[in-house]
Amino acid sequence: MGLQIVTGNRLRDGQAVWLAGDGGWSERIGAARLFGDAEIDAGLALVSTPAVALEVVDLQAAPAVEVAGEAVPASHRERIRSLGPSVRTDLGKQAGLDDSVREGASEPPPSFPQPPFAGIYQYDQLDRQFLRERAEAFRHQVARRLAGALSEEEFKPLRLMNGLYLQLHAYMLRVAIPYGVLSAAQLRALAHVARVYDRGYGHFTTRQNIQFNWLRLVDAPDALAALAEVDIHGIQTSGNCIRNTTTDQFAGAAEDEVIDPRVFAEILRQWSTDHPEFTYLPRKFKIAITGSPNDRAAIRVHDIGIMACRSEAGEIGFQIHAGGGLGRTPVIGTKCRDFVPVRELLRYVEAILRTYNALGRRDNIYKARIKILVREMKPAAFLAMVESEYAALPADYCVLDDAIVDAVASRFASAPFSTLPAESAALQAALGSDAALAAYVTSNAHPHRVAGYISAVISLKPPGGIPGDASAEEMELCADLAERYSFGELRVTHEQNLVLPHVRKDDLPALHAALVAGGLGSANIGQVTDIIACPGLDYCALANARSIPLAQDLGRRFADPALQREIGPMTLNISGCINACGHHHVGHIGLLGVDKAGEEYYQITLGGAADEHAAIGALLGPAVPADAVVDTIDTIIATYRTHRAEGERFIDTYRRLGAAPFKEAVYAAPNHADH
Amino acid sequence: MPLPTMLIIDTLGVEITDSFHLADADSALEPGAIVTLARLTQGGAKGGAQGGALPRPLGVVLEPGARLDSLLPHLAALDLICVAFPKFRDGRGFTLARALRERHGFTGAIRAVGPVLPDQAQALVACGVTQIETSDRHPPGQWAAFLAQAPHPAPAQLLNRLLTRAATT
Ligand code: HEM
Ligand code: SF4
Secondary structure, eight states: EEEEEEEEEETTTOOOEEEETTTTTEEGGGGBBOOEEETTHHHHHHHHHHHHHHHEEEEEEEEEEEETTTTOOOHHHHHHHOOOOOOTTTSSGGOOOOOTTTTTTSOOOOOOOOOTTOBBBOHHHHHHHHHHHHHHHHHHHHHHHHSSOOOOOHHHHHHHHEEEOOOOSSSEEEEEOGGGGGHHHHHHHHHHHHHHHHSSSSEEESSSSSEEEOOGGGGHHHHHHHHTTTOOOOOOOOSSBBBOOOOOOOTBBBBBOOOOOHHHHHHHHHHHOOOOSSOSSHHHOOOEESSSSOSSSSSGSSSSEEEEEEOSSSOOEEEESSSOOOOTBBBEEEEEEEEEGGGGGGHHHHHHHHHHHHHHHHHHHOOSSSHHHHHHHHHHEEEHHHEEEEEEEOOOOOOOOHHHHHHHTTTTTOOOOOOOOSOOOOHHHHHHHHHHHHHHHHHHHBSSTTTTTTEEEOOOOTSSSSSSSHHHHHHHHHHHHHHHHHEEEEEETTTEEEEEEEGGGGGHHHHHHHHHHTTTTOTTTTTOOOOEEOOOOGTOOOOOSOHHHHHHHHHHHTOHHHHHHHHHHEEEESSSSTTTTTTTSSSSSEEEEEHHEEEEEEEEHHHHHHTTOOOOEOOOSOOOGGGGGGHHHHHHHHHHHHHHHHOOOOOHHHHHHHHHHHHHHHSSTTTTOOO | OOOOOOOEETSSSOOOOOOEEETTTTTTTOTEEEEEHHHHHHTTOOOOTSSSSOOOSEEEEEEOOHHHHHHHHGGGSSEEEEEEOOSSSHHHHHHHIIIIITTTTTEEEEESSSSGGGHHHHHHHTOOOOEEOOSSSHHHHHHHHHHHHHSSSSSSSSSHHHSSSTTTT
16 A cells, blocks of 8 residues: 655745644654555645644645655655755755755845946836835735735735746745846845845756745745845746747847847837736747857747848848747747837737737646647737737827837946957967866967957856856856946846856957866866756656756766867757747657656757757667666767767757767667667 | 725725626616626627616727737727736736727726736836726735835836836836
């Protein structure tokens, strides 16, 4: 006979708790009361009371076994809940940390003055007042929830609207980094939140957000109020609203752009924030915009993808795509219009949203995204509806005239660049004698539109590290370096790295030395260890598999810089479940965690791409057990190295040869394949 | 069993007298009747006090999946449209209300009915809702605080201050 236990998360701090023998709630799984399979429904009924609803949420049963009179978890998920992340044994219940106090949480937040030339959108008092009021409104909502005036069902969407999720170990706060642009002051405030309200670190995500994993509900309003003082927030990072618009991490700095997409991403942000009509959509809605024909924002896998372009007459406008997405049904978006003039941008986007809000499915969460609507209606019928909505908009509604665009654009400070020679003699001299610097410049530097400058990527993927994680100290180091070398400005990439966008080439040797000293000098951007990985089962309540330890093992296997360079440009993306937060569909190599009878397995896809040649990867064959994945990837890479023609990247070889040689190499060795 | 009292409020959160009632499916319509869309469009709304002519005032309930095409020919005969929210998370009602106002020029009352939240008050008003049916769970007193803030003294973010006509105005 199987045994089960009753568990949930404590409302006020999100801690995992278990129903104990005495009818109370214990933070220790061992104390959990064991129910036979036949009794578990009665056990759940016991706790489905209004009194419990004020104390514990997300009630569920979990399988357990009995060892020496104590309950012991019988699933990976429950084991991780009862201990903490397997990749951070210094945290969670396994570390015995006392969660009843948070040092410094009662003190007023320090002030972080904004650097004058950082390329963030500069708030005025009214903009700032809006964020302060939002933080206060959330404080009020939390109080109403704790007092019972809002039920959990009512409160959940309201907390999600402020970026607050409930995960395995605690609440998780997701903070938007608008279109990836961050000032040094904002990064310091994030470090402050990490240190005071969290456990000293944050996780940068593929959607230009940062996540804190250990928030308490009761502290979340304070954390948001502290962030409001530096003009950042958790609005639109969750829930079925228009999410934060993402863009190219080199926006405004790249050589190849038609327009600076930050201005339009900011316009879209303001237009969509608390949009009265579009806050309760059928499902989340993600918009990405690129100002360059070289798509670094993955616009074709977004609900709406926007690409700046010029008409034949030279007018600036946008090509619009809709209905792309990843998740369980990956789809490349449908092109809606080749050219929408600037003044019509919001109006056209609004027409798409209105069509979706009216017709998108609400009966099945897995079919609720716009991509399914477009598919079920057929693109032509969908586009006809959009055009009809668009044609019916009032003539004066949301017209983006030049004056408005200019007013928003004028809020972005332009950095006082110096006039410099295109090449730096100091850098050239240093490159000759410093091979590590040379490797860094080759892989981590990106051309800048201003002569003598370069954008420098800071890799958050050290060998064996957790992709995208940064400690408060690392954040502060990056803030220091931004102030010293990049006008106080940073960027966050959708590959989970940071960028100093405007670095003088002359300064690169010193910057590189400082990064190396701080443990942030990995020269692996665009290489096999620049792995995108979602949090997976170590943190995420929806996960099947632990993506992080796999990313760490792969990082260690391919750590040798010379080997990585020899392998060449490559993207390797890992998701812990079908939701695809780790972009596995669009990795040259994609790994998707699946659960097979309680064991972690990975499906492998090859041939995905997120750029202007966007493609969804194809499944190579049967899933591979987690502990065989590293060897399997090694085999795939070895196969590529055997077959590649001169100058070919992995993806080129794959496109030329197809899956056959890879399939043969992987599944010829029978112990790897598992049916 | 008596139905719970559903108090109706206006856009300032003030309770108003409800001059409407849900029409009984089998009886002739009285002034103030609220009918289903089916009854309205099938001509079954006839049979008011004046024998055959539609009674006024007249209301209709619009379920969120409803197709507006069938309602449009009758707009001029309506004084109230009840936009139903089966869940507060079902946002179709916002688009329906806005479409009625902006695209189809409906000038009568639009009433939000269903389990909407006081936290949604400003969005409802911005989309053209003029009356809200409150519930015992969220009585008028809870709404007043949210509606007193609307309309916001100055649109908060720059864009909405500059647009001639924004979604929030
Ligand atoms: C830990 C809490 C998280 C939860 C509960 C979560 C949940 C989800 C869900 C349910 C989907 C599928 C949506 C759909 O197909 O309709 C999804 C998609 C996605 N998430 Fe997450 N996610 C989490 C973390 C992350 C992180 C850390 C990242 C970035 C590394 C991320 C980025 C994305 C992206 C890029 C997609 C696919 C794009 C799309 O929406 O089609 N998420 N997420
Ligand atoms: S892909 Fe799955 S496991 Fe990974 S973060 Fe998203 S929901 Fe969680």
